[in-house]
Amino acid sequence: MARPLLGNPGTLSILAGIPAGLSEEDARILRGLRAGIEEAYQELIDRYEQPVYSVVYRLLDNPVDTCDVVQEVFLKVFRGVNSFREQSSLRTWIYRIALNEAHNHRRWFMRHCRREISIENEGSDRRNPLELASDPGRSPFDQALDNENRTLIERALARINPVFRTAVVLRDIQNLSYEEIAEILQVSLGTVKSRILRGREALRRELTQRPDPGLAEAMA
Amino acid sequence: MMCWSAKRRSADYVDRRLRGNERIRMAAHLAQCDSCSQHVEDLASVRTTLRDLREPVAPSPLRTELLVIASRERRLSRSSALERLWSRWRFRLHEMMRPITIPATGGLLSSLVLFAALALTISTTTRAVAYEVPVLYADKIDPNLVPVELRSSVVLTLTLDGKGRITDYAVRDGSDSFIGDPSRLQYNNIALPEFPTVLAMAQPVSRDISISFTPLVFRR
Numbered sequence: 417m418a419r420p421l422l423g424n425p426g427t428l429s430i431l432a433g434i435p436a437g438l439s440e441e442d443a444r445i446l447r448g449l450r451a452g453i454e455e456a457y458q459e460l461i462d463r464y465e466q467p468v469y470s471v472v473y474r475l476l477d478n479p480v481d482t483c484d485v486v487q488e489v490f491l492k493v494f495r496g497v498n499s500f501r502e503q504s505s506l507r508t509w510i511y512r513i514a515l516n517e518a519h520n521h522r523r524w525f526m527r528h529c530r531r532e533i534s535i536e537n538e539g540s541d542r543r544n545p546l547e548l549a550s551d552p553g554r555s556p557f558d559q560a561l562d563n564e565n566r567t568l569i570e571r572a573l574a575r576i577n578p579v580f581r582t583a584v585v586l587r588d589i590q591n592l593s594y595e596e597i598a599e600i601l602q603v604s605l606g607t608v609k610s611r612i613l614r615g616r617e618a619l620r621r622e623l624t625q626r627p628d629p630g631l632a633e634a635m636a
Numbered sequence: 637m638m639c640w641s642a643k644r645r646s647a648d649y650v651d652r653r654l655r656g657n658e659r660i661r662m663a664a665h666l667a668q669c670d671s672c673s674q675h676v677e678d679l680a681s682v683r684t685t686l687r688d689l690r691e692p693v694a695p696s697p698l699r700t701e702l703l704v705i706a707s708r709e710r711r712l713s714r715s716s717a718l719e720r721l722w723s724r725w726r727f728r729l730h731e732m733m734r735p736i737t738i739p740a741t742g743g744l745l746s747s748l749v750l751f752a753a754l755a756l757t758i759s760t761t762t763r764a765v766a767y768e769v770p771v772l773y774a775d776k777i778d779p780n781l782v783p784v785e786l787r788s789s790v791v792l793t794l795t796l797d798g799k800g801r802i803t804d805y806a807v808r809d810g811s812d813s814f815i816g817d818p819s820r821l822q823y824n825n826i827a828l829p830e831f832p833t834v835l836a837m838a839q840p841v842s843r844d845i846s847i848s849f850t851p852l853v854f855r856r
Contacts, residue, residue, distance in 0.1 A: 452713045457706035465702060469694035483698050490702050494709035495727060569685055588686035594653065613647035616682045623682070
């Protein structure tokens with residue numbers, strides 16, 4: 417089976433058992449980055465800012481630091497672009513850097529700031545103001561219920577083992593394939609399956625063990 | 637299919653990764669086994685819940701910050717190979733040193749403070765003005781002054797122990813001698829002051845003191 421060369425930026429060009437390699441789009445951006453073309457830098461940011469932000473946000477124990485970590489990720493991408501060996505897709509490489517940075521930051525946070533208490537109210541909503549904008553299609557009650565459910569799910573997600581959380585976030589939130597996750601995490605396909613299964617089971621336990629009426633709806 | 641086998645394949649089943657016979661066998665088992673069926677249903681609901689989770693939106697200042705970083709890095713990438721190499725190594729050094737910067741700085745500062753405190757005690761120079769210069773008077777060459785013969789300028793080097801006691805002396809006129817009894821100096825009409833204890837690193841140390849004698853010739 418032939419591997420598609422012209423890739424939709426959002427789609428994965430990895431097929432089972434075939435090394436990822438670069439799509440033509442990736443190669444074009446990469447050439448631009450190496451040549452120092454401004455548009456290539458902008459395009460890279462346009463394409464990967466939101467996905468990287470999203471995955472880092474889900475993986476950090478303290479999402480307040482997400483922006484700092486995302487900046488570190490892009491800094492490493494820009495500086496490492498000449499040493500990128502093109503054995504995987506650009507997206508896989510960037511995700512791998514993001515995961516490593518998030519992991520490093522989480523480890524640093526555990527060592528240094530674990531016992532610190534934020535001056536912000538823990539219960540306060542730390543979402544982006546854009547997210548808080550009202551949805552005209554839903555009643556205030558529905559919106560409040562949605563927010564409550566989402567908070568519960570996010571807290572449950574934050575409580576599960578980071579190894580399993582990473583696999584679940586990449587699969588169920590970032591919608592990456594098993595093969596791509598294996599490449600990002602640099603583990604076997606079997607390990608990815610196992611981690612996703614155990615992550616989902618752990619999350620189910622976390623969600624069902626909480627005696628909160630909102631959970632029933634969250635799980636429904 | 638056994639239950640343990642079905643549970644192992646449940647993540648694949650939920651993600652529709654099972655094909656052909658395997659999927660049919662799994663579906664048949666789930667139709668018969670309530671426990672496995674419930675397990676798969678729970679996993680599917682977790683997956684749906686996570687997929688419905690709204691993506692956190694990256695704050696707009698982040699894009700500006702990333703563009704600034706990109707601009708800076710682009711400028712760096714256009715610089716000469718030597719500058720890029722220096723920049724890369726500086727970055728790596730920074731990354732390497734970052735975790736140990738605070739402890740290393742603390743250690744360096746404390747060692748400097750300690751050294752500065754001890755340095756005050758390290759003084760081996762003796763200020764001549766602090767002592768009475770021994771006076772030796774002779775109107776003619778006196779053989780009793782041997783070994784100090786004041787035919788010309790003579791340098792008397794005294795070796796002192798930690799408590800300031802004379803343990804040895806040498807005369808720089810060609811004749812060296814050791815005396816166990818410092819009173820020999822007094823026999824030779826050399827009056828010496830008492831020397832204080834000198835400390836280095838809080839410990840008394842021995843040192844040498846040189847005294848120069850110059851004969852004064854009076855002519856009648």
